[in-house]
Amino acid sequence: MKIFEEIESEVRSYGRSFPRLFNRAKAEFLYDNENNEYLDFLAGAGTLNYGHNNDIFKEKLVEYILADGITHSLDLYTVAKAEFLKTFNEKILKPRGLDYVVQFTGPTGTNAVEAAMKLARTVTGRQNIISFTNGFHGVSLGALAVTGNSHHRGAAGIGLGGTSRVPYDEYLGEGFDTTEYLDKVLSDSSSGIDKPAAVIVETVQGEGGINAASMDWLKSLQIVCRKHDVLMIVDDIQAGCGRTGTFFSFEEAGLDPDMVTMSKSLSGYGLPFAVVLFRPELDQWKPGEHNGTFRGNNLAFITAKTAIDHYWSDDKFSKECIRKGEYMTKRLNAIVAKYGEGNFTACGRGMFQGINCVNGEIAGKITKLSFQKGLMIETSGADDHVVKLLCPLVITDENLARGIDILEESVKEICRGEDSIPEEEVFFESQQPQDTLKAVS
Known part of the structure; x- marks a missing residue:
């Protein structure tokens, strides 16, 4: 792996872990390359909800x-896009x-966030965007301005404003409804917070x-946004496409956001693909006002359509995700x-x-010990x-149980302060039978 150390940038991250x-x-x-097998509980940071090289998608893609x-079409009309x-x-x-226009x-997800914020500012004529503590929306400058993480913000090289x-x-503790605080500062012209174009939330x-x-907090947030004529943007880039059990993560709360950003698992196959969904009356773009050379990934259109056809034509897949989540x-x-002595x-x-x-x-x-054990x-x-x-999300019951078994074994050893792992235990065998998982539902 010498080549990576020689010419790849120090910015690389996952390869170090x-x-x-x-x-x-x-x-x-x-x-x-030595044919060692690893259970993947990383899944492309949420990009591979349907697993690696899904045969159903691969067949359609190869065809x-x-x-x-x-393959590439800018924003020309193509059969793949239409379908x-x-x-x-x-x-x-x-x-x-949901009645949405698709942009x-x-x-990338961060580009979808940039587009959503630009459109919100254009439509409302306001500049400020409200975001939340610990939020993450991407690392391009606009998206970074609404991201809380100091590690990422520190790399901007410039002041991040407009938010x-x-x-x-629950940032201020259980029982403190922070939407009431938001309502208060938006109602007070001397709060120091300019009336925003939008609120962006995960x-x-x-x-x-x-x-x-x-769910109550999310419902209350939408009420506050509507009360103050502020657009609500739900960033569903990582939480969407079934990750929380439903296609959109906000369905359980009964929300109808003004805008939704999506990417990651939308293509289904790990292919780059991002969209913004918004109410038709917000579609006030001028042609080409927000463009990009690779906004027409037809290969992703093919696999995204296949993912919807196969997994989202009824509620069976959603119920399976909910069942596995309960387990x-x-x-x-x-x-x-x-x-963890009550600390975890x-x-x-x-x-x-x-x-x-x-x-940390x-x-x-x-996580390091888990990787040594094959997770x-x-x-x-x-x-x-x-x-x-x-x-x-498509993980088998047996392998879901096996992965959590490995995690539990690693937690146990770290909490006990065991510093070494016998060679024969590098790949921990699951003790959790498949039937146990099925019984949960």
């Missing part, structure tokens, strides 16, 4: 490529009573530490009750969960203090 040379992947597994289907739009409208938007942005930050749900803060907002909750609650807590919802380990040193040791899992939070479970 998982120092192996990977060369293939399938479903919920990654394999290195399209072999037929010389258009995606029809499928997305008929199977995702209409069944949920294809540059292929105001308010406390997220229903579950992934990079911020798997902080899940309550994860049960297992994580048992782990935090057993270890479980967090998140659906299949978007984690263990808050109090500090402990969490880092747990790829990362940390999140301001101090990297949360062990973050982000496995593919």
Whole structure:
């Protein structure tokens, strides 16, 4: 792996945490060049909800490529784009009573966030954007301005303005409704917070530490936004596409946001793809006003349509995600009750969960040991203090149980202060039978 140290930038990150040379992947597994197998609870940071090299998507993609289907098209009209739009409208938007225009942005989530904020400012004529403590929305300058993480903000090299930050749900402790605070400062012309164009929020803060907002808080936030004529942007880039159990993470709260940003698992196959959804009356762009060379990824249109057709034509897949999420909750609650001397807590919802380990040193040791045992899992939070479970949604019951078994074994050894692992235990065998998981539902 000398080549990476020689010419790849020091900005590289994941390779440092998982120092192996990977060369293939399938479903919920990654394999290195020595054919060692790793259970993937990283899943491309939420990009691979349907697993690696999903056969259903691959067949359609290869068929399209072999037929010389258009790959790059800027924003020209193509058959692949038309079919995606029809499928997305008929199977995702209409069944949920959502009337949205779809804007294809540059292929990253941060570009979708930039576009949403630009449009909100254009439509309202206001500059300020309200964001929340521990929020993460990307690392381009506009998105970075509404991101809380000091590590990322510190790399901007310039002052980040045009935003105001308010406390997220339970940031000030349980029982303190921070939407009441937001309502108060928006009602007071002397609060020092300019009336914003929009509020941008994650229903579950992934990079911020798997902080899940309550349904009541989310409902109250939308009420406050409507009261003050402020647009509500839900950043569903990581929490969407089934990660919390439903296609959109805000469905359980019954929200109808003014704008929604999506990326990551939208393509289904790990292909770059990002969109902004917004109410038709907000579509006040002039042609080409927000563009990008790669806003027409037709390969992603093919796999995204296939993902919707196969997984979202009915509610079976959603129910499976909810069932697996309930199992994860049960297992994580048992782990935090057993270890950490009462300091650990479980967090998140659906299949978007984690263990808050109090500090980054402990969490880092747990993830490092887990990797030695064959489980790829990362940390999140301001101090990297949360062990973050982000496995593919299609993971089998057996492998979900096996992955959590590995995590539990690592937690146990770290909490007991065991510094060495016998060679024969490098790949921990699951003791959790598949039937146990099925019984949870």
